[in-house]
Amino acid sequence: MFWCAFVVFFLALGNELHLSHATEVSVNNTENKLCLYANLMVNFSVTYEVGVNKSETVLFVLPENVTTEGSICNNTTSTLKLGFGDGHSWAVEFTKDNKTYQVDSIVFTYNLNDSNVFTNSTSNETKSVTAKPRITNVGVDTYYSCKSENVQRVExxxxxxxxxxxxxxxxxxxxxxxxxxxxxxLTSSTVAPTTTVTTTAAPTSTPTPTLPTPTTGNYSIAPDFNSTACLMATFGLRIGFKQGDKVETINLVPSATEVGGACGVNSSILILTSDTINIMFTFNNDSKKFHLHALNVTVKPATGVAVVAANTNMSIWVAAVGSSYMCNKEQTLTVTETLTLYTFKLRVQPFGVEKGEFATAVECFMDSDLSFLVPIAVGVALCFLIVLVLISYLIGRRKSRTGYQSV
Known part of the structure; x- marks a missing residue:
């Protein structure tokens, strides 16, 4: 029983990370035949006013369940319109010539009166922004495919x-x-996420540690130039990735890294950009606890092709809102079968930062005083199992001798 209980406890230490679902829709024409198809993921970041000279940034995703009312299929123009939530919509305008078609615009409409999304908004307007993505020269009778991120910033x-x-x-x-x-x-190798990921699992192929320990970087986000930080993070970061059959590693260099992001009520993001690494951390909170919700990573090595990986439904680095999460020991996060993150001397606080200082930290298990109990527990469990086997063996022999004596 002790052995079973220990195994269950040990396995529970690994937080499984399950992937979110994409938005998939089909639109039929008047003859009830397919005329428009989409399967994609869209993240939104919207900054809105909550008071005089005060603003908040909210992050949300295009949900799995949407409506297609307002979508239109014509010979040379088509519109894919996806409705969701309380008065929000996302519409893609297509045009076609003889051999190709393209996306002319993407119109995102959002309702600031939706208090479930735009908490404490001072406006009840419905606003729209129009983006002009470079989606062109798509062959007729082919579908447009793009695994890489396409970022559109408007207002x-x-x-x-x-x-x-x-x-x-x-x-x-x-x-x-x-x-x-x-x-x-065409210029990158995009890695599809695996269905589950554990923070304690080792990568498929462990890279040889040829690099020095990454330099610890201090990163922070402030609402404006006159404000103190609303998000703080400090850590050293290494990324391991596969190029064919070879495993390579690369360190993030803080001095050569630009910091971006935004702080929201329920979501905050930290974006780190260098010549070789682009990484976006998305943190969510449920008003009581926060956690790392999503990771988007692009690695551009000196040789070979770029590697892109994403996981959009994670639940690690958990701590109470108003506190920070800390893990000084090296952490291994296997994002996909071909991309792994290693963090060193990690401390993050994406919500409730006061006076530009970290709050009391919630330590990871590896940093806690109880971590030394793991090898002891393993040893005790093995000894207990050996004793049980010996007792069973002795009882079996005794019964065998009793049987012979009876004969």
Whole structure:
């Protein structure tokens, strides 16, 4: 029983990270035949006013369940309109010539009167922004495919598209098997996320530690130049990734890294950008606890192709809102089978920062005084198991001798 209990306890230490679902829709024409198809992921970041000279930034995603009311299929123009939530919509305008089609614009409409999304908004307006993405020269009877991130920033709104599959002007009533791949994917190797990830699992191939320990960087986000930090993080970061059969590692260099991001009521983001690494951390909170919710990583090594990986439904680095999360020991986070993150001397606080200082830290298990009990518990459990086996063996022999004596 002790052995079983220990195994359950030990396995529970690894937080499984499950992937979110994409938004997939099909639109039929008046003949009830497929004319528009989409399967994609979109993240939104919207900054809005909550008072005089005060603003908040909220982050949310295009949900799995949407409506297609207002979508239109014509010979040379088409509109894919996705409605969601309380008065929000996301519309893609397509046009076609003889051999190709393109996206002319993406119109995002959001309702500031939706208190579930825009908490404490001082406006009840419905606003729209129009983005002009570079989605062109898509062959007729092919679908547009782009795994890489496509970031559109217009006014106070940022839209991030990724894992995009789009087809307009479908002619035979079914989605094409041929794709037109975006330029970003042609110059990168995009890694599809695995279905589950554990923070305690080792990577598929452990890289040889040839690099020095990464330099610890101090990163912070402030609402404006005159404010103190609303998000703080400090850590050293290494990324391990596969290039063919070879495993390579790269360190993030803080002195060569630009910091960006935004602080929201329920979501905050930290974006670190260098010549070789782009990484976006998305933190969520439920008013009581916060956690790391999503990771988007792009590695651009000196040789070989770029590697892109994303996980958009994580639950690690958990701590109470108003406190910080700390883990000084090296942490291994296996994002995909071919990309792994290693953090050193980690401390983060994405919410409730006061006076530009970290609050009391919640320590990870590896830093706690109880971590030394793990090898002891393993040893005790093994000894207990050996004793049970010996007792069972002796009882079995005794019964055998009793049987012989009876004969």
């Amino acid at each position: 106070s709104v940022t839209q991030t598209l990724y894992d995009v599959t789009l087809q307009a002007f479908v002619t035979n009533g079914s989605k094409s098997d041929t794709d037109t791949v975006c330029t970003a994917d």
